[in-house]
Each structure stands twice: as C-alpha cells, then as structure tokens.
Amino acid sequence: MSRLVVDGWGKTIASENDQIVVKEREANETRIVFRSNPSEIEQVIVTGSGSITTRAIELLAENGVGVIFIDWKGQVRAMISPPIMRTVNTRREQYRAFDEPKGGELAKEFVRCKMRNQMSLLGTMAKTRRDSQPEKAQALSMERHRIELWFEKLNEVKTASCKEIRDAIMGIEGNASAIYWNSISQLIEESFQFRNRSGRYATDPVNALLNYGYAVLEGECWKAIHYAGLDPYGGFLHVDRPGRASMVLDLMEMFRQQIVDKVVFELIFHKRVKPKEFEMENGVCKMQEDVRKLLLTEILSKMEDYIRLPEKRMKWSDVIQREAVSVAKFLRGETTSYRGFWMRW
Structure with a gap:
C-alpha cells in the first residue's frame, strides 16, 4: 500500500470504474495522471489547491482510506475519516x-x-x-x-x-x-x-x-x-x-x-x-x-x-x-x- 500525494493546482480526485483517479487540467485538455484501486491506497494527502468528488470520498471511505489536507504553513486544515469500526x-x-x-x-x-x-x-x-x-x-x-x-x-x-x-x-x-x-x-x-x-x-x-x-x-x-x-x-x-x-x-x-x-x-x-x-x-x-x-x-x-x-x-x-x-x-x-x-x- 502507498500514500497518494496530490499537490499543485487544478487537480481533481475522482472515481472511475471503482478506481481512484487524479485528473489534471492543462489549457483545454484533461488527462489522468494517477489511477489505482482504493484498496492499494493507505492515505491521501492533499497539499495543493484542487477538488475531490463525493463518489471518490465514498469509495475511499469504503476502503478505510482517510484524506488529510495540509497547507503551505504546515497546518492540517481538514481531515476526512472513514466510519469508526471500534467499540465505543x-x-x-x-x-x-x-x-x-x-x-x-x-x-x-x-x-x-x-x-x-x-x-x-x-x-x-x-x-x-x-x-x-x-x-x-x-x-x-x-x-x-x-x-x-x-x-x-x-x-x-x-x-x-x-x-x-x-x-x-x-x-x-x-x-x-x-x-x-x-x-x-x-x-x-x-x-x-x-x-x-x-x-x-x-x-x-x-x-x-x-x-x-x-x-x-x-x-x-x-x-x-x-x-x-x-x-x-x-x-x-x-x-x-x-x-x-x-x-x-x-x-x-x-x-x-x-x-x-x-x-x-x-x-x-x-x-x-x-x-x-x-x-x-x-x-x-x-x-x-x-x-x-x-x-x-x-x-x-x-x-x-x-x-x-x-x-x-x-x-x-x-x-x-x-x-x-x-x-x-x-x-x-x-x-x-x-x-x-x-x-x-
């Protein structure tokens, strides 16, 4: 398993055929720069300015993968975590x-x-x-x-x-x-x-x-x-x-x-x-x-x-x-x- 790092600008984390993909838009063209089964991703780290679709969030959560957003100052701005599976x-x-x-x-x-x-x-x-x-x-x-x-x-x-x-x-x-x-x-x-x-x-x-x-x-x-x-x-x-x-x-x-x-x-x-x-x-x-x-x-x-x-x-x-x-x-x-x-x- 590996960590997916999404940095830079204009990138979108999305799902396609039950896989996680990262799309990048340049000029008038959109291309896929990353593709993986969610089960092979340990964590997603977002350090740039982009977006993530609701289906991608759902797919990651279903596979126990969290998403962390870090800004350039070194501050964790947000976390998206899967449902808690442990005892209360x-x-x-x-x-x-x-x-x-x-x-x-x-x-x-x-x-x-x-x-x-x-x-x-x-x-x-x-x-x-x-x-x-x-x-x-x-x-x-x-x-x-x-x-x-x-x-x-x-x-x-x-x-x-x-x-x-x-x-x-x-x-x-x-x-x-x-x-x-x-x-x-x-x-x-x-x-x-x-x-x-x-x-x-x-x-x-x-x-x-x-x-x-x-x-x-x-x-x-x-x-x-x-x-x-x-x-x-x-x-x-x-x-x-x-x-x-x-x-x-x-x-x-x-x-x-x-x-x-x-x-x-x-x-x-x-x-x-x-x-x-x-x-x-x-x-x-x-x-x-x-x-x-x-x-x-x-x-x-x-x-x-x-x-x-x-x-x-x-x-x-x-x-x-x-x-x-x-x-x-x-x-x-x-x-x-x-x-x-x-x-x-």
Missing part, C-alpha cells in the same frame, strides 16, 4: 481516565518518551561529531545530561489525575525542550537564522521545515488514533481547546524527534536545502515548492522505513499504529501499564 467502550474509558491516575500516568509517559528521544538524538549527534568536532560533541553530551536531570525530576512527580500533575510535567517538558532546541541551534548555520521553536507560524526556514513535517506526522497519528477507536480530541497531556486534537498531539510527542527532526536536520546538515529557497509571506516563512516536495518525499519515505525493535522489525507507520492501540488497550483495562515508544542511541 474505548472512548468511554478514555473520558473517564482523564479524572483518574490512569490519565496522569499516560501524560507522564508521553513526556518521558519525548525526553528520552531528545536525549537519544543529542547523544547520536554527539557521537557522530566526536572526531570531527570534539568541542561540539562535548557540548551536546553536556546538554543531554542536563535533560537527563530534568528526566529524573519527572520521575519524582507522583502519579495523579491529569489536572493535578499536568502543570508540573509540562513545566519539566518545557525546560527539557528549551535545552534541546538551544543545542540544535548551535549546530545550524547562522544563515538559517534559527534561534528556537517559533510555534505554528514559522519565522525562519528551520521552523518552516519542522512545521510542515509535523503536519505530515499529525496526519499519520490522526489515522492511528482513529483506527484504535480513540477520540482524537480527548487528550491527557495537551490542554483541551475548541478544535484542538489533543489526543493526536499526545501521540505525536513520542515520534517528533525520530521521524521529523532527524529528517529536517539531515536535509540541513547535508546542504540539501538552502536559506535562499525560503521567503517571508505575511510574516510567515514559506518554502519553495521544490523544497516542500523534497521534505514531503523524505518524511513519507521515513514512514515506510523499518526499524528493529526487541521483538521484530516494523515500519515506522506501524509503530505509530501499535502505540495508539496499546494506549486503547491500557484504557480498557486489558493491560495493567503502558510503556511508550523511545529509541536508544
């Missing part, structure tokens, strides 16, 4: 857990895994620079240790309901992330003007790349949450806000570093992207089309890469799905504890 009991337990220690345990574990992955990535970058850049390698190791100290503080937080411990664990997460991003900023060329994470409105090329990469990851986590029978809006770590898919964001925390950050940093360190390929538009940094397509290709390729786990080899996309299912099982009481995903270095 999962969602009932999800809502109940928010006011119980079980919810706080999940929130702590999401942050614990994120911090482990931050330490892992800094450790890897220190190791690869040990001979060529010993001073930077030493600095990275020291910053990794600083995150480790905050990790120990996280473990000292007694598990309770989300409301009782959220501020404490988010404060710890914030301090660890500040150390992580400051360390990264020391490795990136000054011409990229990267100082720190700027949030959803990118102020520099690095943040533009990260935001777009996180949007692609968000779409994958949406799919995993949906098929696990969880409510995408009922998170434990992220604060509830109207329209905010906090459970999706919770799941994302375990995969930002290994799937998105690594790809973005490699593109920068290997000089596959350059500052001149970005421009400011209405106060937001925008990447050129070639850069966006390169990043999208690399992220989607990463999703299909296999990693070796203690029990077997799995694709990254399957690992994300596995974690969502594991959270659901924990909430339903089918397991007594939940241990999230993180990579050793």
Whole structure:
C-alpha cells in the first residue's frame, strides 16, 4: 500500500470504474495522471489547491482510506475519516481516565518518551561529531545530561489525575525542550537564522521545515488514533481547546524527534536545502515548492522505513499504529501499564 500525494493546482480526485483517479487540467485538455484501486491506497494527502468528488470520498471511505489536507504553513486544515469500526467502550474509558491516575500516568509517559528521544538524538549527534568536532560533541553530551536531570525530576512527580500533575510535567517538558532546541541551534548555520521553536507560524526556514513535517506526522497519528477507536480530541497531556486534537498531539510527542527532526536536520546538515529557497509571506516563512516536495518525499519515505525493535522489525507507520492501540488497550483495562515508544542511541 502507498500514500497518494496530490499537490499543485487544478487537480481533481475522482472515481472511475471503482478506481481512484487524479485528473489534471492543462489549457483545454484533461488527462489522468494517477489511477489505482482504493484498496492499494493507505492515505491521501492533499497539499495543493484542487477538488475531490463525493463518489471518490465514498469509495475511499469504503476502503478505510482517510484524506488529510495540509497547507503551505504546515497546518492540517481538514481531515476526512472513514466510519469508526471500534467499540465505543474505548472512548468511554478514555473520558473517564482523564479524572483518574490512569490519565496522569499516560501524560507522564508521553513526556518521558519525548525526553528520552531528545536525549537519544543529542547523544547520536554527539557521537557522530566526536572526531570531527570534539568541542561540539562535548557540548551536546553536556546538554543531554542536563535533560537527563530534568528526566529524573519527572520521575519524582507522583502519579495523579491529569489536572493535578499536568502543570508540573509540562513545566519539566518545557525546560527539557528549551535545552534541546538551544543545542540544535548551535549546530545550524547562522544563515538559517534559527534561534528556537517559533510555534505554528514559522519565522525562519528551520521552523518552516519542522512545521510542515509535523503536519505530515499529525496526519499519520490522526489515522492511528482513529483506527484504535480513540477520540482524537480527548487528550491527557495537551490542554483541551475548541478544535484542538489533543489526543493526536499526545501521540505525536513520542515520534517528533525520530521521524521529523532527524529528517529536517539531515536535509540541513547535508546542504540539501538552502536559506535562499525560503521567503517571508505575511510574516510567515514559506518554502519553495521544490523544497516542500523534497521534505514531503523524505518524511513519507521515513514512514515506510523499518526499524528493529526487541521483538521484530516494523515500519515506522506501524509503530505509530501499535502505540495508539496499546494506549486503547491500557484504557480498557486489558493491560495493567503502558510503556511508550523511545529509541536508544
């Protein structure tokens, strides 16, 4: 199975003989640029300006295929998901857990895994620079240790309901992330003007790349949450806000570093992207089309890469799905504890 990416302008996703086709109009001529059985499509990602017919939506839904719309700012603008096939009991337990220690345990574990992955990535970058850049390698190791100290503080937080411990664990997460991003900023060329994470409105090329990469990851986590029978809006770590898919964001925390950050940093360190390929538009940094397509290709390729786990080899996309299912099982009481995903270095 593969992901269908529809970008550019003037394209239409339609159905023809119970197949999904993409039509492109040029001048007065319309031609088919893609054709596939819906059963062979894993997900549809729309990044340009086009249209989709109602029959195409129905055909995709019948085959369990979702559609995600991402704009150039790296924001997920809409999702079309197939009907939920899981038991409603999962969602009932999800809502109940928010006011119980079980919810706080999940929130702590999401942050614990994120911090482990931050330490892992800094450790890897220190190791690869040990001979060529010993001073930077030493600095990275020291910053990794600083995150480790905050990790120990996280473990000292007694598990309770989300409301009782959220501020404490988010404060710890914030301090660890500040150390992580400051360390990264020391490795990136000054011409990229990267100082720190700027949030959803990118102020520099690095943040533009990260935001777009996180949007692609968000779409994958949406799919995993949906098929696990969880409510995408009922998170434990992220604060509830109207329209905010906090459970999706919770799941994302375990995969930002290994799937998105690594790809973005490699593109920068290997000089596959350059500052001149970005421009400011209405106060937001925008990447050129070639850069966006390169990043999208690399992220989607990463999703299909296999990693070796203690029990077997799995694709990254399957690992994300596995974690969502594991959270659901924990909430339903089918397991007594939940241990999230993180990579050793």
